[in-house]
Amino acid sequence: MPSVIFPLMLGWLILLIIPGILFVSDASLFPWLSLDSTTAEALFWITSTGTAPYGVASVLLILLLSYRRLERARFFSLFLAISLSMCTTLGLNHYLKPFFNEARPNAVWLDQHYLLNTDSFYTLSKAERKELMMTAVNQIEFADTELTLAPLVKQHWQHEIGFAFPSGHTLFAITLTMVASYYLLIAGNIWIPSLLFGWSIAMGFSRMLLGMHWTQDVLASTFLGGIIGLVSLLVIHKIFPYIGSMANKLLTLWKPIKPS
Template structure:
């Protein structure tokens, strides 16, 4: 699991050190761009909830009840921590997204004033800017799904919440599944995490440093969540074990 995390760190790390930018490398009106949209949607509400539920369902069928309960607690703790950290860091760093900077460079958006607006006003301005892309003298054409994604994602860039979500979920779920001897689900989660990071960069949602930092933070959150649950879980399990016989007697 730790080795997999290092591999996940190396990929954006190489891109960061080489100062490589993946946007606007990909044609955003292609089938590949639409595929990346569906990959990134697995980390977007409400589909992200369905992703967590799917992982829990697959894990439930492969883990003992005690380990599954521990997994459930660890995922709950890590997801709450991820959401809270992402909500705090984005306005703190106040970083513009790559697509917003690109629109600014083509005089379709003013990032200086854009991020001072309310969420509703930002959506209106982004919609107007996106609708002008096809009429402007630019090298980019947006597929309908990508256009919809640009209009929806109007928050700050750092960190990548989608990458945080994917890495944290992968780390926590893989730990328990690997202990149970399951390899193929952690393997799929590993490649899903890689695809998530690339989708965020290629679609113009995040800079390389956003994905790199989120991969680092996601791994740390996952490890800390596992540590906390392993320290607390025996205590919770002992209490539930004591209460269960009492509940049975009460029902009798």
């Protein structure tokens, strides 16, 4: 067990260090990248793996890969841990965003270029915000700025009109990575956890580079995602024996009675 926990915690530490350095150095990744480039479109597809409905497909893919590599009981434990962690992540993200009431970097940038008023923007309904964001995005080309958006990035800006903190995409990626990697490492698989940690890093960078989140959003979400993942593992580890026992009893009760 210690041999599994150590690489898991080390990976989480690395994930924390990257946005931590950016936060301490007060570095901002937006609008550093040209948002009409192929790289920006690639980042859009990375960030889409954490956006509904593609986020569901990401979970199903990890479950499929894990199913082929884990024992049935361990896979069931993984399924429960992922279910618990995802529900916790969604609930926390839904509660914290309106609580902190933080404007996204792209909205602040639009405000600075007199294309949007963030003070009134976040008081509007979701439908009104979408309409206003669409108008602001379409006016970028006429503003005194060199920023241009690729069609996919423009579409993403028009879709993401909620508050910034925390980064739901980062929470999703980190939590899923921590939980799945734990079970896969126990099974002796290294390459899938490695890919998952790389995906989590790319997810955080995509959110910052596309103007969706500040560095503190990604840093805090990386920390919270790790905590949620570890607590979910602990909870499922504690209650799984009881769940397994109940399942066996139900199977015994439902087992067809053979005719004498």
